Amino acid sequence: MIVTRLKGGLGNQLFQYAFGYTLAKRYGDELKLDIEWFDGEGNVPWLTHRKYELDKFTIPSASIIEHKKLPLKVRFFGHRFVRKPFEYLNVSRFYLGEWAVVGSDSKYDYLNLMQRPNIYLNGYYDNYAAIYLKESIDDLRKEFIPQKISEKTQLLVNEVSSTDSTAIHVRRSDQLHSKGHLADLAYYKKAIEEVSRKKTNTNFYVFSDDIDWCKVQFAGLDRMKFVDNSDKNDAIGDFTSMMHCKNNIIAYSTYSWWAAMLNPNKDKMVISPTFYDSKGFLPDDWIQL
Template identity: 30%
Template sequence: MMIVRVSGGLGNQMFQYAFYKYLQKKGYDVLLDINDYSHIEYHNGFELERVFNIKSLYADLNQVKTLAYFKQSLFCKIYRKIFKSELRKKTEITSYSSQQDKIYNKSLYFDGIWQDPIFIAGVEKELKKAFQFSTTNVSKLCLDMKHQIINCNSVSVHVRRGDYLNNKKFGEVCNKEYYVNSMNYMKEKYNNPSFFIFSDDIEWCKENLSFVSNDIRYINFNKGKNSYLDMYLMTLCNHNIIANSTFSWWGAWLNSNTDKQVICPQRWDTTGRDLSLDSWIKM
């Protein structure tokens, strides 16, 4: 038995689910561990089932404890606070190499984010089938925006600030220059592009990006449990300018336009990680 820990917001959950499907396709008996969500608040909680109607196989807490320490236990929290690291059992693994599959023939607990296009490529068809948005309770505002998006040469622009502002690892990557250059590139390449800006800081976008184009529309009405609809709308755009965020990464990846152009940052964070696909343009 193998268990994949799920944590974080929707974008991270989708990468962890992709890794779960990747392991399943290799013939392993795999379960998802979503027990963290009963103890701590990650954005809007565990969203995969609600957003995509996905039914997965889940590990209960006893199964988790046979392979790993429960990260939200008081003991683990005290250990983390004192030693500034996670307490792990020998069966807990934080990295995976497909070239070493033969060593993965025992019960293991996978604790990581698994943000690697290699895993995605291995289960692309399965993910495209699984990640079908639930749109039964979409608001009129969202439906109106959908109509606008599919009836023009639409370009989504994702600007994430909020929790990135005080995070030096992520917050210094996608600056004003990145967005201005990316939008100007789209203007030069395509006729009359309409920019649809998705952001948790619309005021900053208006102050810093409004001069780039006379056709900018701002989306900030999908709140709380409906936040995933921003990703849904991104998938409907002709082209995408993404942030160094898994949320807009998936919005671009799920975009089914065969002629789409995706612009992404040169690097994902200050460590130099790269999550770009070959067809994407780094700006």
């Protein structure tokens, strides 16, 4: 059995599921999802509150397992306060009898884990995506189809699907702190110029957790439409709309990375800021600025 501990926002959850799916398929094993983080470790004042989002997709390849039903030793070594000191010592894997508890370490060959009957995945795995997604992305495209969207979102999806459209994702809120990775205004303006040069008739649709800021900063630019989503907790609405635009300008964000990756347009143009591990993270045909 392979269990993946889901945590973080929608983009992170998609990466964690994707990696668990890939291993389960490779080993011919069943995949279980541990979602306790959203009411446990993740439900603390200093973190942006996140919720489990994968119930909005068709993911028949996994089912939820109760955290308390996992062995005590797995829960113990998987806990943040226990795991963190070991990470400083570059220890991200624990072999506990029939269980392997595996964290995030980009230097480790995740696809060839020491065999154990059970594996507990407790990491993000996004910086290893280019390798493990090669063998599973076609399957995941069929599973990562949003199911529960509002009527308002459906109308926008219909609009962007029928026109030459480019999604611009601007992430601010939790990226404004000192450890955040904020794509600056210069990046967006350069990206808009690049798309406009090659897609002369495109309309830009701006999605953001700070849409008022975007309206001020992008004021005066041609063909701009600001998506003012009144439901700030509706992560799936903006995500689905960005997926169905013909092109994507993404933020420093796994959320918009996945929207661009799942975009079905074969002729899409995707522009991205340079990520911390871009060589293994961004597809070769994406443009880095």
